[in-house]
Amino acid sequence: MAATKMPIAKAINESLRKAMENDPKVLIMGEDVGRLGGVFRVTDGLHKDFGDGRVIDTPLAESGIVGTAIGLALRGYRPVVEIQFDGFVFPAYDQIVTQLAKMHARALGKIKLPVVIRIPYGGGIGAVEHHSESPEALFAHVAGLKVVSPSNSSDAYWMMQQAIQSDDPIIFFEPKRRYWDKGDVDTDAIPSPLHKARIAREGTDLTLVAYGPMVKVCLEAAAAAQEEGKSLEVVDLRSMSPLDFDTIQSSVEKTRRLVVVHEAPVFLGTGAEIAARITERSFYHLEAPVLRVGGYHTPYPPARLEEEYLPGLDRVLDAVDRSLAY
Amino acid sequence: MTVESTAARKPRRSSSKRASSAAAKPPQSSEPQLVQLLTPEGERVRHPDYDVELTHDELRGLYRDMVLTRRFDAEATSLQRQGELGLWASLLGQEAAQIGSGRATREDDYVFPTYREHGVAWCRGVDPTNLLGMFRGVNHGGWDPNTNNFHLYTIVIGSQTLHATGYAMGVAKDGADSAVVAYFGDGASSQGDVLESFNFAAVYNAPVVFFCQNNQWAISEPTEKQMRVPLYQRAQGFGFPGVRVDGNDVLACLAVTKEALERARRGEGPTLIEAFTYRMGAHTTSDDPSKYRNDDERVAWEAKDPILRLQRYLEAEGAADQAYFDELEAESETMGKRVREAVRAMPDPDPLAIFEHTHADGHALVDEERAQFAAYQASFAEEGN
Numbered sequence: 010m011a012a013t014k015m016p017i018a019k020a021i022n023e024s025l026r027k028a029m030e031n032d033p034k035v036l037i038m039g040e041d042v043g044r045l046g047g048v049f050r051v052t053d054g055l056h057k058d059f060g061d062g063r064v065i066d067t068p069l070a071e072s073g074i075v076g077t078a079i080g081l082a083l084r085g086y087r088p089v090v091e092i093q094f095d096g097f098v099f100p101a102y103d104q105i106v107t108q109l110a111k112m113h114a115r116a117l118g119k120i121k122l123p124v125v126i127r128i129p130y131g132g133g134i135g136a137v138e139h140h141s142e143s144p145e146a147l148f149a150h151v152a153g154l155k156v157v158s159p160s161n162s163s164d165a166y167w168m169m170q171q172a173i174q175s176d177d178p179i180i181f182f183e184p185k186r187r188y189w190d191k192g193d194v195d196t197d198a199i200p201s202p203l204h205k206a207r208i209a210r211e212g213t214d215l216t217l218v219a220y221g222p223m224v225k226v227c228l229e230a231a232a233a234a235q236e237e238g239k240s241l242e243v244v245d246l247r248s249m250s251p252l253d254f255d256t257i258q259s260s261v262e263k264t265r266r267l268v269v270v271h272e273a274p275v276f277l278g279t280g281a282e283i284a285a286r287i288t289e290r291s292f293y294h295l296e297a298p299v300l301r302v303g304g305y306h307t308p309y310p311p312a313r314l315e316e317e318y319l320p321g322l323d324r325v326l327d328a329v330d331r332s333l334a335y
Numbered sequence: 336m337t338v339e340s341t342a343a344r345k346p347r348r349s350s351s352k353r354a355s356s357a358a359a360k361p362p363q364s365s366e367p368q369l370v371q372l373l374t375p376e377g378e379r380v381r382h383p384d385y386d387v388e389l390t391h392d393e394l395r396g397l398y399r400d401m402v403l404t405r406r407f408d409a410e411a412t413s414l415q416r417q418g419e420l421g422l423w424a425s426l427l428g429q430e431a432a433q434i435g436s437g438r439a440t441r442e443d444d445y446v447f448p449t450y451r452e453h454g455v456a457w458c459r460g461v462d463p464t465n466l467l468g469m470f471r472g473v474n475h476g477g478w479d480p481n482t483n484n485f486h487l488y489t490i491v492i493g494s495q496t497l498h499a500t501g502y503a504m505g506v507a508k509d510g511a512d513s514a515v516v517a518y519f520g521d522g523a524s525s526q527g528d529v530l531e532s533f534n535f536a537a538v539y540n541a542p543v544v545f546f547c548q549n550n551q552w553a554i555s556e557p558t559e560k561q562m563r564v565p566l567y568q569r570a571q572g573f574g575f576p577g578v579r580v581d582g583n584d585v586l587a588c589l590a591v592t593k594e595a596l597e598r599a600r601r602g603e604g605p606t607l608i609e610a611f612t613y614r615m616g617a618h619t620t621s622d623d624p625s626k627y628r629n630d631d632e633r634v635a636w637e638a639k640d641p642i643l644r645l646q647r648y649l650e651a652e653g654a655a656d657q658a659y660f661d662e663l664e665a666e667s668e669t670m671g672k673r674v675r676e677a678v679r680a681m682p683d684p685d686p687l688a689i690f691e692h693t694h695a696d697g698h699a700l701v702d703e704e705r706a707q708f709a710a711y712q713a714s715f716a717e718e719g720n
């Protein structure tokens with residue numbers, strides 16, 4: 010079947026629909042996910058077609074949403090819960106970290122927790138406080154959780170299917186400022202594994218690693234660098250936990266230079282883990298230290314300063330130049 | 336009219352029976368019984384437990400507060416439409432709840448708002464233009480909470496009710512006779528934080544008044560999706576009184592809040608006030624209510640408009656003449672203009688502001704990143720970009 014063009018939000022919507030059709034145990038839960046279809050319309054139309062029993066408008070209580078999803082999962086359901094915005098996951102953080110992440114291990118593997126937690130994340134939409142954060146490292150640090158983020162419509166579609174089918178709890182970070190970006194989705198394709206990184210663009214001089222909203226920025230940076238005669242490879246991580254170090258390693262051993270880009274603060278972020286691990290694995294291949302471009306160790310700033318805060322083309326290319334200067 | 340206090344100040348034998356049978360049934364949201372002193376038609380009615388005696392001057396003052404607050408809100412909504420604000424959360428319809436309760440507070444009381452309490456801010460003396468900074472995206476707060484004892488807006492639903500309770504515990508420890516008001520919505524009542532704050536307040540007998548504006552909606556979710564028992568009744572389970580007041584009646588909101596504040600000052604602990612009101616507009620300017628509710632509901636609530644009802648009363652009482660209304664209209668215009676100009680003149684923050692105030696005592700990494708950022712910015716200036 011030919012691929013269809015659709016925005017990321019629609020791809021997730023189609024994916025949820027398919028998962029619900031295929032498996033009556035799949036439930037959608039969250040604030041405003043029903044009649045409104047979610048504040049970003051990601052669950053649009055699902056309530057109409059699957060009803061109150063499958064698309065559940067919950068009370069305004071994140072700890073309650075995740076805690077009851079755990080109970081439903083224990084009873085054999087596969088809840089897909091929506092946290093309305095990144096900054097509102099913290100009332101549920103306790104349930105996610107102290108309960109969801111650890112229950113499988115505590116039960117010696119006898120119980121499964123197939124819970125997907127969808128979180129629209131990241132900045133760039135001019136929002137007020139708590140609507141623009143990138144807390145993925147806080148979740149990736151927790152054993153027992155898997156953390157993924159698609160950067161395009163095809164991955165959004167397929168990774169959501171895979172996350173729902175997985176028997177593990179998965180934190181599914183959706184790059185909210187890319188919700189409206191269109192891309193091809195081939196619903197008959199054979200998807201690549203959920204936790205495998207993807208070479209988004211081939212290059213020979215330097216590797217850029219990014220995920221979610223920053224993949225687009227890195228592809229643009231690579232295109233701009235091409236005009237200056239530099240060939241950048243872009244790796245779309247797709248999964249922050251587990252992290253596909255093999256794909257990064259082989260790219261780096263080809264290009265010998267690595268810059269990691271994410272919106273989240275650099276300090277103790279995903280990039281820190283990549284830098285450490287790649288330095289360990291590929292020390293003698295590197296021509297320059299691994300550089301990181303990301304957010305500062307400050308609260309996410311008010312909207313009028315977010316362009317200064319978020320890594321843009323200039324900051325990425327600046328890091329590329331610094332790496333190439335070694 | 337029935338008194339709807341759960342921990343009735345005048346105990347009645349039948350009350351526990353009534354409470355339990357009410358709890359078993361879903362809430363009757365149609366016509367709740369509530370404390371009312373002014374009917375929608377502007378007729379003054381009496382209530383056995385609550386009353387206020389106000390001079391014509393004071394009545395006009397409340398009217399002025401509501402009119403100016405509504406005007407400010409309308410101005411902010413249109414500034415958002417013009418792209419001057421990133422977002423706006425309108426209080427349209429909730430003026431009586433906010434002005435009534437806000438005017439009940441004393442200068443040394445402390446208020447913890449959520450993000451829609453523009454009318455309460457007005458009563459506390461906060462310059463309305465200060466409220467717009469965070470919605471324009473130039474700051475995350477915009478005022479010093481201690482200037483007017485009006486805390487910053489809180490976006491994360493329900494968090495501030497615990498802060499209010501803790502603050503009130505401090506007030507009690509200090510032996511002060513001031514009180515604290517925590518504002519929140521009907522949706523917020525589902526949050527663990529809010530229920531925990533009820534419990535702390537009860538256990539420590541904190542001088543805090545929980546003021547819930549039940550505006551019937553939490554974005555797209557009606558109150559039936561948040562609770563099965565009328566909100567004010569919840570207080571009973573925690574061991575303090577709850578009362579439902581007509582949230583579109585400024586006099587009743589004033590009377591009920593005054594009483595609760597006095598109770599708190601006397602050391603008798605918390606009260607939950609449920610102001611039964613309606614969000615006339617969208618949740619925020621990003622929301623489209625036509626997706627989840629029909630216009631009939633709004634039309635029904637328009638008939639209970641808080642400003643119109645006080646205007647009718649003022650007219651009937653002969654407490655205000657045409658000259659007064661004309662003057663107020665002119666004052667509204669002036670205020671609208673001032674707000675418009677102030678917002679347009681609001682400068683974008685200095686980019687280095689990103690690094691300001693992350694810590695009170697500084698932080699070496701933040702300092703280092705600030706220096707790198709400044710050097711990076713300066714490199715563009717050198718290139719002449």
Ligand SMILES: Cc1ncc(C[n+]2csc(CCOP(=O)(O)OP(=O)(O)O)c2C)c(N)n1
Pocket residue numbers: 040069071093097100451490491492519520521522523524550552553554614618
């Ligand atoms: C913890 C948390 N979850 C979700 C949100 C998103 N959100 C913002 S306002 C709102 C509805 C609030 O309803 P209510 O408490 O009734 O207050 P109202 O806006 O009606 O005044 C929601 C779900 C949030 N701000 N914080």
